[in-house]
Amino acid sequence: QVQLVESGGGLVQPGGSLRLSCAASRSIFSISVMGWYRQAPGKPRELVATITSSGSTSYTDSAKGRFTISRDNAKNTVYLQMDSLKPEDTAVYYCNAQRPYNAWGQGTQVTVSS
Numbered sequence: 001q002v003q004l005v006e007s008g009g010g011l012v013q014p015g016g017s018l019r020l021s022c023a024a025s026r027s028i029f030s031i032s033v034m035g036w037y038r039q040a041p042g043k044p045r046e047l048v049a050t051i052t053s054s055g056s057t058s059y060t061d062s063a064k065g066r067f068t069i070s071r072d073n074a075k076n077t078v079y080l081q082m083d084s085l086k087p088e089d090t091a092v093y094y095c096n097a098q099r100p101y102n103a104w105g106q107g108t109q110v111t112v113s114s
Helices: none
Strands: 004-007 010-012 018-024 033-039 046-052 057-059 067-072 077-082 091-098 108-112
Touching: 004 091, 018 033, 018 091, 018 108, 033 067, 033 077, 046 067, 046 077, 057 067
Parallel strands: 010 108
Antiparallel strands: 004 018, 018 077, 033 046, 033 091, 046 057, 067 077, 091 108
8 A cells, every 4th residue: 555645735825836745655656647636615526637657647627737747756756836826726635546556645735815
């Protein structure tokens, strides 16, 4: 199994940036896909971005052009660079791993407000 710990969340003004980190307890080299999800109060959890072991990425429409997912296998870490943040990006952001392991982090709060 693998344990995931998110960090980097916080309070930021609209138009600002944050970089979220997801540190894994073991190598992520063999994990087929890792991703970031988010959940706003009263709303279902939604997929924000994914990255495969080969480096292919995908994004939800609202994140395209503003967010960038990346991975550093040497550091066992996945990142989510968030630029041009909007109030509607406010949510708890969760890291996820799938195949052959399945795991969720505890989440990190991102609040976009002036």
